[in-house]
Amino acid sequence: xxxxxxxxxxxxxxxxxxxxxxxxxxxxxxxxxxxxxxxxxxxxxxxxxxxxxxxxxxxxxxxxxxxxxxxxxxxxxxxxxxxxxxxxxxxxxxxxxxxxxxxxxxxxxxxxxxxxxxxx
Amino acid sequence: xxxxxxxxxxxxxxxxxxxxxxxxxxxxxxxxxxxxxxxxxxxxxxxxxxxxxxxxxxxxxxxxxxxxxxxxxxxxxxxxxxxxxxxxxxxxxxxxxxxxxxxxxxxxxxxxxxxxxxxxxxxxxxxxxxxxxxxxxxxxxxxxxxxxxxxxxxxxxxxxxxxxxxxxxxxxxxxxxxxxxxxxxxxxxxxxxxxxxxxxxxxxxxxxxxxxxxxxx
Numbered sequence: 001x002x003x004x005x006x007x008x009x010x011x012x013x014x015x016x017x018x019x020x021x022x023x024x025x026x027x028x029x030x031x032x033x034x035x036x037x038x039x040x041x042x043x044x045x046x047x048x049x050x051x052x053x054x055x056x057x058x059x060x061x062x063x064x065x066x067x068x069x070x071x072x073x074x075x076x077x078x079x080x081x082x083x084x085x086x087x088x089x090x091x092x093x094x095x096x097x098x099x100x101x102x103x104x105x106x107x108x109x110x111x112x113x114x115x116x117x118x119x120x
Numbered sequence: 121x122x123x124x125x126x127x128x129x130x131x132x133x134x135x136x137x138x139x140x141x142x143x144x145x146x147x148x149x150x151x152x153x154x155x156x157x158x159x160x161x162x163x164x165x166x167x168x169x170x171x172x173x174x175x176x177x178x179x180x181x182x183x184x185x186x187x188x189x190x191x192x193x194x195x196x197x198x199x200x201x202x203x204x205x206x207x208x209x210x211x212x213x214x215x216x217x218x219x220x221x222x223x224x225x226x227x228x229x230x231x232x233x234x235x236x237x238x239x240x241x242x243x244x245x246x247x248x249x250x251x252x253x254x255x256x257x258x259x260x261x262x263x264x265x266x267x268x269x270x271x272x273x274x275x276x277x278x279x280x281x282x283x284x285x286x287x288x289x290x291x292x293x294x295x296x297x298x299x300x301x302x303x304x305x306x307x308x309x310x311x312x313x314x315x316x317x318x319x320x321x322x323x324x325x326x327x328x329x330x331x332x333x334x335x336x337x
Binding site: 023029032033034036037038041047048049050051053054055068082089090093095096097098 | 145147170171173174193211212261262263264265266278280281282313315316317319320
C-alpha cells in the first residue's frame, strides 16, 4: 500500500514537474523572441538594439535591488502598456495587443527568476 | 478580305500571348527552383506560433508585389546586400550576406513573378512621401521606430539592429504597404517581434509615419 502511494506520488510529481518546466520553456521562448532584442538574451539589458543612439538603458533584470522596487502589477503594466505607463522611456513599447495575459504572466515569472527576487 | 482580317487578329493575339505571360511563367519556375525552399508565396500568413516563425529560413513573400518597388527588387536580386545586419530570425548571428545572386534575366523574370503577389489589404496610391513634424516626432520619440530599425540621418546610419534597416526605404518599400503593415500588422505577420502600433496610434499618425519612411534615403 505504502509503495503504491510512493509510486503514485512520484509519477504525479514528475508529471507536475514536466508541466512546470514546459511553462518555463515557453516563457523563455517568449522572452527570447520579444524582449531579448533590447533586454539581452541573459536579461542584463544589453540587447542588440542598445547602440550609442539608444536613448535609455533597458532594465537589467539581473539586479535584484532594482527589480525588488517594482511590483508585479507594475511589471505586467509596463509589458502591456509600455514604458510611459510608469513614466519610463517609450523605447519600451506596448505589447498588450501582441501578448496574451498568460504570456505576460509567464514573462513576469521569468523576469522574477532572472532577478531571483520578489517585490518588496 | 475577311480571312486576312481574321489572320491578322489571330497573329496579333498570338504575339500578345507570347510576349506577356511567357515572361511571368518563367519567373514562377525560377522561383520554385531557386527560392521556394526559404520563402513561401502562397498566402495568407501561415505562422501561428513563435516556433512556426522560427522554423522559417527567410521572409514570407506572398505579398511581395504590394511591399516592394519593382526596380529595387530587380537590382537587389542581382546584388543582394543584407537588409538586416543579423541572420534571419537571429539576434546573435551576423548576416553573412550569402543570399544567392541572380542573373539580370532571371532577376527580371523573378521580380515579374513576385510583383504579381499582392495583398488586398494594401490600397494603392494612398500614401505619398512626406516628412511632417508630427511623423518625425513619432518616429524619433513618441513611439521610437529607430529603437529597432536603422535609418540614415545627415549621412550617418543610426538606430537599432533587430528590425530590417530602413536606410533606403524610399527606393525599396511601397509606402502604401508600409501604411497597411502598420495599420493591420497581424494580417502580414501574425507572429513577429514588432509591436502592434495600430493599438496606440490613430490612422492619421500611421499614415504620417508611412509617408515619412517613404522619404528615407
